[in-house]
Amino acid sequence: MTNLNRRRFLSIATTLTGGIGILFSAIPFISSFQPSKKAKALAVAVKVNLSKLEPGSIIKVIWRGQPVWILHRSKEMIENLQDSKVDLRDPNSELSVQPVFAKNAYRSLKPHYLIVEGICTHLGCAPIEKFALATADMGPDWQGGFYCPCHGSKFDLSGRVYTGVPAPANLRIPPHRYEDENTVIIGETEDAENV
Numbered sequence: 001m002t003n004l005n006r007r008r009f010l011s012i013a014t015t016l017t018g019g020i021g022i023l024f025s026a027i028p029f030i031s032s033f034q035p036s037k038k039a040k041a042l043a044v045a046v047k048v049n050l051s052k053l054e055p056g057s058i059i060k061v062i063w064r065g066q067p068v069w070i071l072h073r074s075k076e077m078i079e080n081l082q083d084s085k086v087d088l089r090d091p092n093s094e095l096s097v098q099p100v101f102a103k104n105a106y107r108s109l110k111p112h113y114l115i116v117e118g119i120c121t122h123l124g125c126a127p128i129e130k131f132a133l134a135t136a137d138m139g140p141d142w143q144g145g146f147y148c149p150c151h152g153s154k155f156d157l158s159g160r161v162y163t164g165v166p167a168p169a170n171l172r173i174p175p176h177r178y179e180d181e182n183t184v185i186i187g188e189t190e191d192a193e194n195v
């Protein structure tokens with residue numbers, strides 16, 4: 001091989017090696033922009049079948065890594081909400097987080113279903129359900145709802161916060177829509193502007 005040919009060979013080999021190097025170094029760079037499996041899972045809506053959820057019962061699902069509760073309010077629960085004399089900090093949900101369609105006394109699309117994030121709006125503890133009325137631990141005026149054991153915040157059966165407790169706002173309502181009578185999809189709405 002002449003000196004000229006050797007120089008050409010070295011030059012081509014260097015160019016090829018450099019190109020391959022760029023290609024290999026680009027793959028992890030590009031893949032770092034792809035959503036991870038975990039990120040994809042977090043973004044996915046959750047479909048829940050409600051056909052076996054009895055009135056007065058609650059189920060808990062995870063959406064975007066957060067607990068979401070679905071309460072099937074009984075007829076009595078709905079009547080108690082309508083007659084409630086409880087002092088609420090934000091009864092009309094003016095300061096609270098919910099889709100536009102849930103800015104009502106039931107904070108829901110359908111009065112008999114409450115779909116709510118199970119996270120206290122004070123410091124993020126998990127409230128517990130206290131559906132029985134006037135119990136010894138909650139007092140004679142208790143109308144049923146949720147109680148946060150961390151610092152004593154109370155919420156009614158629509159997730160609305162009582163006055164005089166540390167939580168500053170009602171429990172959050174996630175976006176959701178009904179696919180049919182018995183199926184709800186959490187994480188989607190009929191209308192994106194309605195979120």
Ligand code: FES
Nearest residue numbers: 120122123148151
């Ligand atoms: S975290 Fe619920 S009352 Fe403080």
